[in-house]
Amino acid sequence: MSNVAIPPTSPVSRERSMQIKRQSVISAARQVRLLSRAELTKLTGLSPATLTPLVRDLIAEGYLIERGPGTSRAGRPRAMLEFNPRAxxxxxxxxxxxxxxxxxxxxxxxxxxxxxxxxxxxxxxxxxxxxxxxxxxxxxxxxxxxxxxxxxxxxxxxxxxxxxxxxxxxxxxxxxxxxxxxxxxxxxxxxxxxAGEHAAGAGTDVADLLLLHVADGIGAGLVLDGRVRRGAAGAAGEVGFLPLDPADRGRDGVGAFEARWSENAIAERMVALRPGRRPEAPVRSLIELAHTDQDAAGYLDEVLTAWARLIVSCVCVIDPGRVLLSGAAAQLDDAAVDRVQALVTEIAPATTEVRRAVLGDRxxxxxxxxxxxxxxxxxxxxxxxxx
Missing domain, CATH: 3.30.420.40 (ATPase, nucleotide binding domain)
Known part of the structure; x- marks a missing residue:
């Protein structure tokens, strides 16, 4: 018989283990919404003896609501548990x-x-x-x-x-x-x-994506393997600072690229093209004016080319597979999105799908x-x- 003593389990380890098990029950219930205890056992891998007190506590805390019996092909119908999102x-x-x-x-x-x-x-x-x-x-x-x-x-x-x-x-x-x-x-x-588009929008079906957001500035959000990536100093995605043109200069916290190709920059150019009030939706107004004005059509092509070059620069480094256009860039019509897609496909070293984000402010x-x-x-x- 071995004389090696088995160290007692640390109370901290037991507490952490129970927290993990509890979270697995909550996560399973959140995803399935309505399920029996037997289904919960199968989803979590926890034994009925372990699951029973956890379920009892979660019912008391309001996470789970006991409902009537569900349908059953054989035997007695099982009582159901429903996840409560307000918990x-x-x-x-x-x-x-x-x-x-x-x-x-x-x-x-x-x-x-x-x-x-x-x-x-x-x-x-x-x-x-x-x-x-x-x-x-x-x-x-x-x-x-x-x-x-x-x-x-x-x-x-x-x-x-x-x-x-x-x-x-x-x-x-x-x-x-x-x-x-x-x-x-x-x-x-x-x-x-x-993160929002990946969780509930235009990126729910992929593990990797890049969201390009055009507003007062220009920034990108990067999801790889289902996680947002921020970089060593949290500056990953600050694509507005990319100097894609030797003449680009940024200042006062405004990046070189976004100084020329942001929504603000487009709005200023629109006022020059069509004197009057600053448009509330500059990109949409530019597209409309481009249908009848040659100068506006030329400037629109400059904007789309610049955004496409920015996307390709990102693709060369991270290969996201899908790029979502957000903010003012989501105002592009189908023809303009197709133009960006064509430019990216022509230059990018990897297949990249370009589409609009769908959640907007949400x-x-x-x-x-x-x-x-x-x-x-x-x-x-x-x-x-x-x-």
């Missing part, structure tokens, strides 16, 4: 030029409360005031907070976001998490859009739900596919 609430905060918006949503992405205000005063104070007011008595169900900012984010700190007053690295994530006592994830707004919300639920589960902000 998990998340807060999605979006920092935009001149305003801040906050939404409280359940794990399905259904918004239950919303507020928008002018961006003024201390950002952390505003966030920490809005969230408790909006969530109200449901505060115990709040699992996490995701903050989207138009800049570079690393470790919860935001920089290079002059449009919202965050130029140097400011640790807003750490501050909000400390004050609210809830997991907080801070990321570039375009990364959240990419992409950030769905990405925030995905981030916040993952952060609440105790892991990195991986993507949690929405039903």
């Amino acid at each position: 998990e609430l998340v807060a999605a905060v979006s920092l935009e030029p001149g305003r801040i918006s906050c939404e409280i949503a359940d794990s399905d992405g259904a918004v239950i409360a919303h507020r928008t205000a002018r961006l003024g005063g201390d950002i952390e104070d505003t966030v920490c005031r809005f969230i408790p007011e909006l969530v109200g008595e449901s505060l115990p169900a709040l699992r996490g907070v995701a903050i989207a900012a138009p800049g570079v984010s690393s470790g919860g700190a935001v920089r290079l976001a002059p449009s919202v007053g965050l130029v140097e690295g400011r640790p807003i994530g750490e501050s909000v998490q400390r004050r609210l006592g809830i997991p907080v994830v801070v990321d570039n707004d375009v990364n959240l859009m990419a 992409a950030v919300l769905h990405g925030a739900v995905s981030y916040a639920l993952s952060a609440a589960a105790g892991g990195l902000p991986n993507l949690v596919p929405l039903p």
Whole structure:
């Protein structure tokens, strides 16, 4: 008989093991929505003895709701369990030029409360005031907070976001998490859009994609192997800073490429082409004018060529397979999208599909739900596919 003593299991290890098992039950129920205990056992691989107390606790906490018996081909019908999306609430905060918006949503992405205000005063104070007011008595169900900012984010700190007053690295994530006592994830707004399109939009069927977002600036969100990639300093996807032309020069936190080919730049050119008020949708207005104006048609081709070259530059490095056009770029009509696709196909070293993003303003919300639920589960902000 061996005399080697077997060390006792660490209480911390037991606690972590139970947390993992609990999360596997929640994840399975979230995906299937309505299932029996036997189906839950099969999906999680947990024994009935382990599953029974977990299910009992999750029913008491409101995660699972007991329903009547389901249909059965043989034997007695089994009692069913239904996942309750309102058991998990998340807060999605979006920092935009001149305003801040906050939404409280359940794990399905259904918004239950919303507020928008002018961006003024201390950002952390505003966030920490809005969230408790909006969530109200449901505060115990709040699992996490995701903050989207138009800049570079690393470790919860935001920089290079002059449009919202965050130029140097400011640790807003750490501050909000400390004050609210809830997991907080801070990321570039375009990364959240990419996560949202992957979870519930035009990228649900692929593991790799690049989302190109054209607005006041130009940025990209990159998903590889189902995860958003941020780079060593959180600056992955800052494609607006690419100097694709020797004459390009950026300044004051504005990249060289986006200074020439962003929505702002197109709007200024549109005013020159058709004097008057600045168009609310510059890209759409440019396409309309290009049908009848030769100068506008020439400029439109310049824009599409520049965006296509940007896409090809990204494809040469990361080979995403699919590129989603977001923001002002999603205003392109079919002919313009086809033109970009043709240019990319002609030059790119790998097959790349170009299509429009589909969620619009809702992409950030769905990405925030995905981030916040993952952060609440105790892991990195991986993507949690929405039903």
